[in-house]
Amino acid sequence: MPSPIREISEILKNNRSFLVASHVNPDGDAIGATAALGFLLRALGKDVVLYNPSGLPERYAWLALPGPLSTRLPEVLPDWTVTLDCGAPERLGPELSARLDPERTVNIDHHLGNPDFGAVNWVDPAEPAVGAMVAKLARELGAPLTGGLAEAVYLAVVTDTGHFTYGNTTPEVLELTAELLRGGLDLEGVNARVNNQWSPRRLELWRRVLGSLELRHDGRMALAVVTRDDLDGTGTTSEDCEEFVNFLRRLRGARVCVLVRQEGPERWKLSLRSQGADDVRAVAAGFGGGGHRNAAGAMIEAPLGTVLTNLTEAVGRMPGLKDRQ
Numbered sequence: 001m002p003s004p005i006r007e008i009s010e011i012l013k014n015n016r017s018f019l020v021a022s023h024v025n026p027d028g029d030a031i032g033a034t035a036a037l038g039f040l041l042r043a044l045g046k047d048v049v050l051y052n053p054s055g056l057p058e059r060y061a062w063l064a065l066p067g068p069l070s071t072r073l074p075e076v077l078p079d080w081t082v083t084l085d086c087g088a089p090e091r092l093g094p095e096l097s098a099r100l101d102p103e104r105t106v107n108i109d110h111h112l113g114n115p116d117f118g119a120v121n122w123v124d125p126a127e128p129a130v131g132a133m134v135a136k137l138a139r140e141l142g143a144p145l146t147g148g149l150a151e152a153v154y155l156a157v158v159t160d161t162g163h164f165t166y167g168n169t170t171p172e173v174l175e176l177t178a179e180l181l182r183g184g185l186d187l188e189g190v191n192a193r194v195n196n197q198w199s200p201r202r203l204e205l206w207r208r209v210l211g212s213l214e215l216r217h218d219g220r221m222a223l224a225v226v227t228r229d230d231l232d233g234t235g236t237t238s239e240d241c242e243e244f245v246n247f248l249r250r251l252r253g254a255r256v257c258v259l260v261r262q263e264g265p266e267r268w269k270l271s272l273r274s275q276g277a278d279d280v281r282a283v284a285a286g287f288g289g290g291g292h293r294n295a296a297g298a299m300i301e302a303p304l305g306t307v308l309t310n311l312t313e314a315v316g317r318m319p320g321l322k323d324r325q
Helices: 004-014 029-041 092-098 130-140 145-159 171-182 187-195 198-208 228-234 243-248 278-287 306-315
Strands: 016-021 047-051 080-084 104-109 120-123 214-216 222-226 256-263 268-272 295-301
Touching: 004 104, 004 120, 004 130, 004 256, 016 029, 016 306, 029 047, 029 130, 029 145, 029 222, 080 198, 104 130, 130 145, 130 171, 145 187, 171 222, 198 222, 198 228, 198 243, 222 243, 222 306, 243 268, 256 306, 268 278, 278 306
Parallel strands: 016 047, 016 080, 080 104, 104 120, 222 256
Antiparallel strands: 214 222, 256 268, 268 295
C-alpha cells in the first residue's frame, strides 16, 4: 500500500485547484494547518480556496494567510477538497458536509475514531498536530519551512501541544520547531502574538467563571460553567473561553478538568482535559462526543443540573477517580 504522504503529494502535484477546509470554530491547529497547506499549494502554483464557515477567529487575525478565508463555498467546488483536523465530515459545517465528494477528498487528521471519509485518508493519532503533518508534506514536496508557512506550522504545533507541555510533545515536534527556528522563525514575536490577545472584557469573563469553580471527587475533578448571562454580561463570545479549561489544569491534584459552556437554552458544550493515562475521550464518547485521550469534548441537550450530575458520575467511573470511602 502506498504511503499516504506520497499519495497525497502526488494529488497535490498533479491537480490544479483545491479547497482547503477545517472544522467549524477552528482552533490554532485548524487555522495553522489551513494556512500552512495554503502556502504550500501556492508555492506549487495551484489555485487555492481557503474555507471555514466560522471565519478567522479574532485571536488569530494577526496570522498571515496565503489568501482570504472564505465563509461561503464557491458555486463550483475545486478539483479536490483537503480537510484538516476534522474528526468527522459533519464537523466541516452543514454546507460543505452536504456537498463533499468522498471520491475527491483528502482527509488529513489526528483524531481517534476518524471514519476515513476521504478517497485518501492520512489519519495518525500519534501526530501532535495536523500542522506537523502539513510540514511533512512540505518536506516531501521540497518546499522550505520558512516565512508564512513556518509561522502557520508553528501556530498549529504550539497550540496543540500546550506550548510543549502536553503528553503529545514528541522529540519529532521539538526537532520540527528547531527546523523552523533555523529557517528564520521569529519565535518571540509569534509567541507574543499567540498569547497576548486578551481584552478587558475577557479578563472580566474569566473573573466571573472562576467564581463558578467547583472541586469534586475529593479535588480530582475541577469544574467551571460559562452561561449566556456570563457572555452577554461581559460582551464576550465563546472565543474568549478558549484556554480556560487548560488553565484549570494548574490546580494541584486536579486530574480531570471540565468547562461547561452554554450554547442554547438547554444546550451545553463540554470541554474536558486530563493528563497521562486519564482518558477523557471515553467520557466524551459517552455523551456522543470524542477527541483525544487528554483533550475531548461533547455537546449535551439537558437542564444544567442534569448535565452536571451526569458528567460528575461519568468522571467518577474513570479508573482512580472514584471517591474515597
